[in-house]
Amino acid sequence: MSTLVTSPGATVAAGATRAPSLWAQRLPIAIVVLALFGWLLWSVSSRQALLLLVGVGLGWGLAAARFGFTTGWRILVEQRDPSGVYGQIILLALLAAVSMPMLAHFPETHAALGPPSISLVVGAFVFGLCMQIADGCGSGTLYKAGLGVPLNMGILPLFALGSFLGSVHLNGWLALGATEPVGLVQSFGATGALLATLAALAVVAVGVGLWSGQRFSLRRMPRRWVWGAVVLALFAALNLLIAGQPWGVVYGFGLWAAKGATALGLFDPAQNAFWSDPGHAQRLSQTLLLDVTSITNIGILAGALWVAPRRPQDAKPLTGQQWLIGLAAGFIMGYSSRLAFGCNVGAMVSGISTGSLHGWIWVPMAFLGTLIGIRVRRRFGF
Template sequence: MKRLPLATLLAIFLGWLLWAVSVRQAVLFAVGLGLGAVLAGQRFGFTTGWRMLIEDKDASGVMGQLLLLALAAAMAMPLLGHFPELTAALGPPSVSLLVGAFVFGLCMQIADGCGSGTLYKAGLGIPMNAAILPLFALGSFLGSMHLGFWLDLGRAQPVGLVNRFGWQQALLITLAVLAVVAVGVRWYARRAQRPQGTQPQPLLVRRWIVGAVLLALLATLNLVIAGQPWGVVYGFGLWAAKLAQASGAADLAGNWFWSQPGNAARLQETVLLDVTSITNIGILGGALWVSAGKPVTAKALTGTQWAVALVAGLLLGYSSRLAFGCNVGAMLSGISTGSIHGWIWVPLAFAGTIFGLRIRRHFGF
């Protein structure tokens, strides 16, 4: 589809949201369109950035992500401090988090996308990610069904830096840790490149910087409008849960996760009232607009590669629910709003990524 007719359809849907749903949901859809356009237009991939660092010793993607985290924290933490009605992306340190983050990091390299990456690449028309998307949703739903069991294995109360120290000190702590990580990443990349006799890769690349600035601004808009940080995974699980409930495939009334008051209420509402779902739909629309009229070429996969990728997609969804988010919900939103669980998520997911890359190479992706 060409951009003009697609833009017309998106504008009509936006107008319908304004008229039939709410102004807030219409604006959040517009924010989602922006998120999708930036992710797809700048090819700002969290999965790709990590892979570049490990395989190519190219730190530019991770540096872009660190810039994104710093900018998002600098905007989100003062807002959280001054407006208590806004909520942080808090998750409990738990066995669930440890297992989920590691498995997620492993599977996202095989599936070539995290939550946001799967969305925008599906919007670009990449067959593997489009096929993984419904399995991601199914996996997220299955993870939600089992989350109570995983949390019973051991958990602590969520810890929020803003609540504990105030937004000023929380921001200083966050920026200091991000600076230390940036120094470590720079040292690793320079040291790894030196024996090869090659010119060092640039640490700052325009597409990553532009993407970081725009995503930080849009994530902050999402926080202000939705009252909660940007997330992806919850929407996927909700879509599958509503299908399971409508078809009678699962009894959700007695489930620990879906019997929580907020989750139970969302099951009874249209998905268009869910803030995560509406931004997810917007991300798909924004990526579609970027790819409109531009055929996407993707590597043909063997039957074995398809099977491995689809299993990874299912586990990607399952583990994301256990880990209380993906690179967006756990890492970006968690760290930028001061949640300790975000800092626990990152090293475990990165460790999983190292193993995931080995599996990726083994199967020739």
């Protein structure tokens, strides 16, 4: 076979095609993101343009670090490896240290408050169960869909449909029992709320260390969990500063499905307590590009796509039964996330970091669900 000289000391086979460079693969993504950024800046608002870039940063951090909330919990249970949970604790501590003072000093910013309720308890438990079967929470489904994981790509529209139906039924669930949301920053001030949050996170870290037999140590942790936590904390804090509200995922999904159902004449928002609320009704009538959560979700997909060329997915083929169970879990996960006022991002990360009591209720209930979800996952060979 003849060869062609391409540079001193390097040859390639004649007729062979050179694989496109990483930058060549990423160029279309960069062009699309920059074009959308420019259009948002020109036609919508500088805020939405900046939030697109925040979403890209979040998606890049999630995908490049493989910062999986679901995976972190699963490896703790199955392998007694606490590194993923320690990474999440670092994220929560860093983000709380920035978010709580911000909430106290900038009245235009708002905490991710949710009411302690039967809806929250049931929703968090079911969500924790289903996220293990579906191998991804709200953010995990989003960034893995961006990476091209087939199951998560299939789950994404069903998650959106489930989230929409959960919002439609939410008031009925709240009627079963709910109290007013509790905000630690409003109750104790930024300093008191931050000290209480950091103390609670320290207690969790000690408990995890005692159970796993591996005490918290930055030196022993895989680097991806540490720098992933720092990146996510940075961009989540920027989300709060720019948008005036914490990072969320689930609401955008439900809004997408609600707009689709309304456009098809299948749903009348005026007849529903949730979607007839003035704030939700306004978002339903506007373009998705004006919605904060939707634009960051789009950015997360783009950020994951940016990582995808160097993170090829070798997911094992699923059986028909596994596909059916996984997709059903994704739909139920969407429904339960709305009942629980968020997923690992909206309820846990944003809830705890902005001082919402409901975040601290969500975590143990979702973890109990995870213990069952891992068994179901094993039973069906995922």
